[in-house]
Amino acid sequence: MQNMRWLTVAISFLFVWPAPARELVVTTWNLQWFPSGSSVRTSEDKETERIRQAGAVLKSIDADIVLLQEVRDFATCHRLAKEVGSLKVAICSQFTEFGGKIGWQQIAILSKQDPVSVWSEKWKTFGTVDPPRGFAFAQFKFGTNELAVYSLHLKSNLSRNSDEREVQLNILKRELAVEQIVHHLRDTEMALGETFGAVVVGGDLNTNRDQFPSESTLQNLEQAGFRCGYEGLPTKDRVTHPGGRKYPDATFDYIYAKGMASASSPSIVTVSCSDHWPVTRTLLYK
Numbered sequence: 585m586q587n588m589r590w591l592t593v594a595i596s597f598l599f600v601w602p603a604p605a606r607e608l609v610v611t612t613w614n615l616q617w618f619p620s621g622s623s624v625r626t627s628e629d630k631e632t633e634r635i636r637q638a639g640a641v642l643k644s645i646d647a648d649i650v651l652l653q654e655v656r657d658f659a660t661c662h663r664l665a666k667e668v669g670s671l672k673v674a675i676c677s678q679f680t681e682f683g684g685k686i687g688w689q690q691i692a693i694l695s696k697q698d699p700v701s702v703w704s705e706k707w708k709t710f711g712t713v714d715p716p717r718g719f720a721f722a723q724f725k726f727g728t729n730e731l732a733v734y735s736l737h738l739k740s741n742l743s744r745n746s747d748e749r750e751v752q753l754n755i756l757k758r759e760l761a762v763e764q765i766v767h768h769l770r771d772t773e774m775a776l777g778e779t780f781g782a783v784v785v786g787g788d789l790n791t792n793r794d795q796f797p798s799e800s801t802l803q804n805l806e807q808a809g810f811r812c813g814y815e816g817l818p819t820k821d822r823v824t825h826p827g828g829r830k831y832p833d834a835t836f837d838y839i840y841a842k843g844m845a846s847a848s849s850p851s852i853v854t855v856s857c858s859d860h861w862p863v864t865r866t867l868l869y870k
Contacts, residue, residue, distance in 0.1 A: 605869065606869055606870070608726060608782075608869055609645070609648045610649045610733075610839050610841075610867060611645050611863065612653075612786040612837055613861075614787075614788040615638060615653065617688060619634045619660055620656070623688065635664055641862060642664070649694070649733060651691075651733070652664075652692040653735065654737065654788075655676065655691075657686075657690060671694040672694065675720050675721070677690045677718065678690065678704070679716075691735050691737050695722070701722070704718060707719075713753070715738070719736050719761075719765060723780075727870055729780075729782045730780050731783070733784045734785045735786060737788045739758050739790060741754055755791070758799070781869070782844045784841050784844075785840040786863075787837070789802070789837070809842040811842065811846070812840045824836050825860050825861070839863060844869050846867060846868070847868050850865045851863070851865075
């Protein structure tokens with residue numbers, strides 16, 4: 585019996601037992617002209633209270649990586665990160681608006697872990713088609729994976745008097761922007777001479793198949809190997825932008841991933857401090 589026990593121990597060392605999958609929690613949230621709540625600056629007290637409210641929501645979610653849209657600047661992101669306590673600002677964009685002025689709807693990535701590298705890039709112009717803003721990018725090391733993370737805020741659906749030409753132009757701007765993400769990922773991997781083990785593309789994409797069935801924005805990501813976790817869910821279970829006035833409830837906010845599995849369907853938290861609700865995915869990686 586003694587020899588049998590030693591034989592069992594010896595055999596166990598001959599096998600390489602697979603490492604258990606670990607969890608990576610990612611949240612995306614459009615914070616609606618954060619922290620003022622509108623394009624007009626409000627009082628310092630009101631902005632501080634809004635930072636406190638958003639910080640309480642993010643603290644309760646406790647994500648490893650947070651993708652933000654419609655934040656004013658790096659200083660605002662830093663105040664929010666301090667309010668949460670566990671997060672640091674990896675990057676906040678500085679995209680300009682018409683006339684070269686720095687806009688108030690920037691894109692950011694917050695994280696618990698320091699990034700390996702970061703940058704932001706404005707969308708390229710195609711003829712007269714000029715998508716607004718751009719993307720924020722961060723590279724992280726998680727486990728044995730090199731993780732690439734993109735935070736996006738694509739063109740909205742605003743148009744004057746529901747002008748069909750403007751509607752189609754908005755769609756084209758979103759489609760072209762996502763094509764740039766797919767190309768940027770490929771070009772970055774070629775420049776580094778390696779493939780990222782996992783990639784996350786998330787943010788306010790301002791589209792869905794319910795309202796825009798012929799648009800290819802989401803299809804372009806899926807053809808590149810990404811999945812968002814909403815697959816098969818009815819609309820009522822994936823509302824991220826509650827309707828109002830002439831707009832219906834909508835799915836606008838996504839966390840697309842490849843190279844990682846979903847631990848569960850995306851979690852959506854109902855909040856009152858933004859017109860979008862934060863979306864969280866728990867992803868599994870080696």
